[in-house]
Amino acid sequence: MKTDDPDHVSKSPDGRDARLQPAWREQFPVDWPTDDFRSRRDFTKLLGLTSLAFVAGQLWIALLSLRRRAKESRSLPETEIASVAELPVGGSKVFDYPRSGAACVLTRVATDRFVAYGQKCTHLSCPVIPRPERNRLQCPCHEGAFDLATGEPIAGPPRRPLPRLRLAIRGGSVFAVGLEEGTL
Amino acid sequence: MNLPPFARSQRLTIVSGILCFVLILVVLQLWLLTATMESFLGGSDAIVVPAALASIGCFALNFGLLHFFLRKLDR
Numbered sequence: 001m002k003t004d005d006p007d008h009v010s011k012s013p014d015g016r017d018a019r020l021q022p023a024w025r026e027q028f029p030v031d032w033p034t035d036d037f038r039s040r041r042d043f044t045k046l047l048g049l050t051s052l053a054f055v056a057g058q059l060w061i062a063l064l065s066l067r068r069r070a071k072e073s074r075s076l077p078e079t080e081i082a083s084v085a086e087l088p089v090g091g092s093k094v095f096d097y098p099r100s101g102a103a104c105v106l107t108r109v110a111t112d113r114f115v116a117y118g119q120k121c122t123h124l125s126c127p128v129i130p131r132p133e134r135n136r137l138q139c140p141c142h143e144g145a146f147d148l149a150t151g152e153p154i155a156g157p158p159r160r161p162l163p164r165l166r167l168a169i170r171g172g173s174v175f176a177v178g179l180e181e182g183t184l
Numbered sequence: 185m186n187l188p189p190f191a192r193s194q195r196l197t198i199v200s201g202i203l204c205f206v207l208i209l210v211v212l213q214l215w216l217l218t219a220t221m222e223s224f225l226g227g228s229d230a231i232v233v234p235a236a237l238a239s240i241g242c243f244a245l246n247f248g249l250l251h252f253f254l255r256k257l258d259r
Contacts, residue, residue, distance in 0.1 A: 044250060047203075047206045047210050048206070048246055054242075
């Protein structure tokens, strides 16, 4: 709103009269005399809108959560990753699953038991290294460690478990058949 | 419900009370949103739906208070 106050110095970029300007210029004036103090009423209305925005945020997260669940439930390809004879007990092999570039690590922890995890540390994505002799997967970047049997973090900065792969052993070969729910 | 007319000083007290209550609920919603986001990014979906329902409940309460404020008290 135009005033006679000498502090009213700014002009609109298009040079037109203040009454012809869009409403938002009146709502957010540059000059001090044209700025009204917000009343409790306006502030409370603003809080109401903020509250609505938070609800929208919550619903957005719920939508993302549903999409993630749908994606997880979609079946992943079954891929042969190693032969049983290829890995001695305590041996490991790095492979890509479910797509190229998604590095995972397979470890033979006993004669009849294999485990496989995503190789990216859940702290800052450094590749983890299996240490079967210490029953852990070690992250060399910040000395993080994960339990080899479960993938749960046991030392260092990581707080989330490694994504764990579901495995199947058929005909002397080890197959990756999917991801454990809730570990991705 | 027809409310008796309030004196100006009474209205000011009521408005301040409503404002405080709405502010507390909005801060609660902010906390809910950050906690839900933290949990979601951590791979857990367990609290997503309960937190969304709680946030909707807070908004409903806020909306009711604002309605009272703008339509009943502010006549």
